[in-house]
Amino acid sequence: MQASKADIIQQLQQQIFPLQGLKHTPAAAAPKFGLGPIEHAFPNHCFPTGAIHEFICDDLPGTAASGGFIAGLLGVLMKDNGASLWISSSRTLFPPALSSFGLSPDRLIFIDVKNEKHLPWVLEEALKCNGLSAVVGEIKEMSFTASRRLQLAVEQSRVTGFLLRQQPKCLATTACVARWKINSLISEVDQDLPGIGFPRWKVDLLKIRNGKPGSWEVSWIQNQFRFTPVITAIPAILKRKAG
Amino acid sequence: MSQRFVAIWFRHLTTDALSRQQPELRHVPFVLAAKDHGRLVITAANPKATSEGITTGMVVADARAILPGLHVVDEVPGRESELLHAIAEWCIRYAPITAVDIPDVIFLDCSGCAHLWGGETEYVEHLQSRLNAFGYSVRISMADTIGTAWAIARYGRPPLIVAPGAQFDALLPMPAASLRLDRSIIELVVKLGLRQVKDFIGMPATALRRRFGKAFVQRLAQALGQEEENLQPVQPIEPYQERLPCLEPIVTAIGIEIAVKQLLDQLCLPLKKVEKGLRQACLKCYRVDGKIESVSIGTNRPSNNIPHLFKLFEYKLPTIEPALGIELFVLEAPIVEDIKPLQEKLWEGSCGLESLALSRLIDHLSIKIGAENIHRYLPDEHHWPERSIKNATTLDETASIPWKREQPRPMQLLASPQPIEVTAPIPDYPPMLFRYKGQLHKIKKADGPERIEQEWWLQEGQHRDYYAVEDEEGKRYWLFRLGHYDAAKTYQWFIHGFFA
Numbered sequence: 001m002q003a004s005k006a007d008i009i010q011q012l013q014q015q016i017f018p019l020q021g022l023k024h025t026p027a028a029a030a031p032k033f034g035l036g037p038i039e040h041a042f043p044n045h046c047f048p049t050g051a052i053h054e055f056i057c058d059d060l061p062g063t064a065a066s067g068g069f070i071a072g073l074l075g076v077l078m079k080d081n082g083a084s085l086w087i088s089s090s091r092t093l094f095p096p097a098l099s100s101f102g103l104s105p106d107r108l109i110f111i112d113v114k115n116e117k118h119l120p121w122v123l124e125e126a127l128k129c130n131g132l133s134a135v136v137g138e139i140k141e142m143s144f145t146a147s148r149r150l151q152l153a154v155e156q157s158r159v160t161g162f163l164l165r166q167q168p169k170c171l172a173t174t175a176c177v178a179r180w181k182i183n184s185l186i187s188e189v190d191q192d193l194p195g196i197g198f199p200r201w202k203v204d205l206l207k208i209r210n211g212k213p214g215s216w217e218v219s220w221i222q223n224q225f226r227f228t229p230v231i232t233a234i235p236a237i238l239k240r241k242a243g
Numbered sequence: 244m245s246q247r248f249v250a251i252w253f254r255h256l257t258t259d260a261l262s263r264q265q266p267e268l269r270h271v272p273f274v275l276a277a278k279d280h281g282r283l284v285i286t287a288a289n290p291k292a293t294s295e296g297i298t299t300g301m302v303v304a305d306a307r308a309i310l311p312g313l314h315v316v317d318e319v320p321g322r323e324s325e326l327l328h329a330i331a332e333w334c335i336r337y338a339p340i341t342a343v344d345i346p347d348v349i350f351l352d353c354s355g356c357a358h359l360w361g362g363e364t365e366y367v368e369h370l371q372s373r374l375n376a377f378g379y380s381v382r383i384s385m386a387d388t389i390g391t392a393w394a395i396a397r398y399g400r401p402p403l404i405v406a407p408g409a410q411f412d413a414l415l416p417m418p419a420a421s422l423r424l425d426r427s428i429i430e431l432v433v434k435l436g437l438r439q440v441k442d443f444i445g446m447p448a449t450a451l452r453r454r455f456g457k458a459f460v461q462r463l464a465q466a467l468g469q470e471e472e473n474l475q476p477v478q479p480i481e482p483y484q485e486r487l488p489c490l491e492p493i494v495t496a497i498g499i500e501i502a503v504k505q506l507l508d509q510l511c512l513p514l515k516k517v518e519k520g521l522r523q524a525c526l527k528c529y530r531v532d533g534k535i536e537s538v539s540i541g542t543n544r545p546s547n548n549i550p551h552l553f554k555l556f557e558y559k560l561p562t563i564e565p566a567l568g569i570e571l572f573v574l575e576a577p578i579v580e581d582i583k584p585l586q587e588k589l590w591e592g593s594c595g596l597e598s599l600a601l602s603r604l605i606d607h608l609s610i611k612i613g614a615e616n617i618h619r620y621l622p623d624e625h626h627w628p629e630r631s632i633k634n635a636t637t638l639d640e641t642a643s644i645p646w647k648r649e650q651p652r653p654m655q656l657l658a659s660p661q662p663i664e665v666t667a668p669i670p671d672y673p674p675m676l677f678r679y680k681g682q683l684h685k686i687k688k689a690d691g692p693e694r695i696e697q698e699w700w701l702q703e704g705q706h707r708d709y710y711a712v713e714d715e716e717g718k719r720y721w722l723f724r725l726g727h728y729d730a731a732k733t734y735q736w737f738i739h740g741f742f743a
Contacts, residue, residue, distance in 0.1 A: 060655055060741050061655075061718035061719070061720070061741045063654075063655060063741070064653065064654040064655040064719075064740075064741035064742060064743050065654075065743050067654040067655065067743055068654055068742075068743020069743070071654075071743070080595070081595045081596075082595055083595050083596045083598070083601055092655045092656060092657060092658065093654065093655060093656075094628070094652060094653055094654065094655065094656035094740060095620045095632055096622065096631055096632060096646060096647065096652045097652040097653055097654045097656075097742075097743070098654075099646035099647075099648050100648050100651070100652070101743075104642075104646065105620055105622075105632075105646060106619060106620060106621050106622075106635065106641070106642050106646075107595075107596060108619070108620075109601075109605065109617065109618070109619050110617070110618045110619070110620070111608060111612070111616065111617050112616045112617075112618070113612055113616065114612065114613075114616060115612075118611065118612055121611075122608060122611075122612065125604060125607060125608065126604060126608075129600050129601060129603075129604040130600055131595070131598030131599065131600030131601035131602075131604065132598075132600075132601060132604075133595075183717075184716065184717040184718045184719060184743075185717045186687070186688075186713065186715075186716075186717035187688065187713060187717065187719075189688070194688075194689075195688060195689070195690045196651075196688045196689065196690050196711055196712075196713050196719065197688075199719070199742065199743050200717065201743075220743070
């Protein structure tokens with residue numbers, strides 16, 4: 001009887017997902033993000049596309065790290081010559097950097113909204129457009145209602161939205177499916193070779209609807225996400241050595 | 244269909260215009276005069292003055308002798324041309340092509356227009372009454388050729404409408420001066436006793452050409468319709484232009500919307516037939532008070548999709564000020580391009596730069612936030628970071644060179660490099676620590692230097708030595724030193740970007 005109860009719960013959960021705007025995509029059709037262990041945190045074990053993801057950044061290096069992680073995801077989303085929009089009111093993104101994350105910068109269209117009041121409108125219009133693979137928006141503050149509008153827009157158009165929120169004043173609940181925080185980590189270099197290694201981030205999934213939040217260490221190596229198994233014992237030893 | 248032309252001869256153009264401005268002048272004889280060799284010579288006289296025997300070319304002193312109370316006003320040079328152009332533009336409501344003939348005639352190409360007013364007589368009467376109401380005394384004629392219309396307007400007897408194909412008979416009793424020729428030629432013709440057109444119309448063209456020159460024969464042929472004559476329109480005609488005259492002046496927003504929809508319907512139909520789409524459209528609203536309100540839109544990809552174009556106009560329509568009403572709407576498409584015969588349905592759901600939905604979205608956004616705020620970048624052949632990208636002009640433009648991936652480039656680039664304080668071992672090592680915005684960063688790892696030289700043909704300046712550095716928290720920065728190390732310490736360190 002125990003097993004059947006779990007089945008029923010599973011079944012009910014599957015019925016709830018579409019109501020919450022998570023459409024089930026068959027495993028074969030879903031894009032492969034190569035997110036490895038992170039994917040277990042998502043509902044249905046697959047990265048929610050056609051939803052809004054929110055990234056919290058503390059400072060410019062944090063924004064750069066989030067930008068790198070998003071670029072890695074965009075590379076997969078725009079695989080079939082897709083196009084994306086990058087909407088911001090004060091853009092510092094340097095397009096040539098994106099080419100090292102497996103996407104062609106000329107397939108991105110940058111919208112610089114001078115008046116911040118227009119930002120939510122532009123975001124919503126962009127997210128409604130089904131000719132896009134993804135939309136990235138740099139928006140600092142967002143109310144629950146505004147995020148809800150964006151979520152409703154993507155449920156229709158199935159566009160994936162990424163919101164970069166740099167130093168938001170208030171971190172209230174939003175209707176976004178996931179809330180991430182990406183921070184840089186010291187890069188790993190083999191045998192103390194000189195120079196900087198591959199980009200390495202601490203990826204915190206702070207909130208995920210119907211999933212399990214968690215924390216991972218991710219590197220970007222040769223156009224792929226690579227995971228370092230988090231072993232809690234070793235860093236302590238290293239610390240002692242270094243100290 | 245045969246062509247029909249209207250000639251409007253303003254008998255007292257400048258004086259009528261002046262009495263329009265100063266109604267008190269209407270009932271007094273007055274003249275316009277200009278200085279010529281130290282004398283005041285009359286250049287125009289109003290009907291009252293003319294009836295007293297004052298003609299143009301008279302000296303003011305002589306005229307004063309005839310009429311002591313004569314009012315004299317200084318002539319404004321170029322006034323005729325100004326007036327004629329303004330009136331010709333106003334006349335566009337009667338015919339799409341209007342042209343001026345300085346000093347006192349306006350031509351309208353009214354082919355296919357007259358029936359809208361109920362016939363040629365009504366058309367001319369309507370035009371006459373409107374111009375008379377403005378205070379201009381005019382003679383309006385209509386004929387198959389420009390030359391005949393001009394001749395009849397000047398010298399013809401009413402009715403001034405020449406039936407189609409009857410210009411030969413109409414011209415016969417006209418004086419030689421009716422051929423729009425130089426005064427010297429006319430004087431010669433009259434001297435030879437050829438006072439009327441019928442006196443020389445039967446002569447062989449070769450004989451006429453030998454005696455009076457090429458222009459004479461040409462004008463005659465043009466008046467008879469044997470040779471084509473073109474008008475120089477006051478407003479050049481757009482090949483794709485639609486007009487919507489309104490019975491009642493339109494003042495409401497809904498009225499304007501309906502007008503725009505109707506015009507778009509009319510404009511897009513021929514465009515669809517020839518597989519073209521407009522890149523730019525301009526809506527002109529002719530107001531009752533003579534002012535013209537205009538709004539224009541642009542698209543990223545040629546389009547003849549009516550709902551999309553209407554949506555673009557919808558944002559701009561509130562800026563139109565109808566005032567007392569709009570009596571004519573004109574929609575023009577100055578830039579028209581071929582549409583690649585796309586299967587719209589096939590591309591509808593697709594993602595990518597080719598997607599129709601995307602180009603429509605961009606049109607949309609550019610109307611609201613301005614097209615200059617929308618960018619797409621292509622790699623440019625420069626190493627200097629600020630110049631390494633250029634704006635793409637269209638959505639279709641592809642990169643001529645591949646994106647460079649050999650050298651690390653930061654994810655975030657500051658708009659301008661910020662100076663930082665640095666401790667660095669000399670001469671060419673990366674810094675050990677730097678201070679940016681009051682915060683000290685200890686550098687653990689570094690790559691570089693990558694020297695980027697200033698492009699002397701574009702800008703003078705020192706080279707930059709870039710280092711990619713990582714601090715103890717793992718944050719990665721792009722720093723550079725401007726110039727060489729030297730004892731005088733003229734170099735300076737900057738932070739330029741942040742790596743992912």
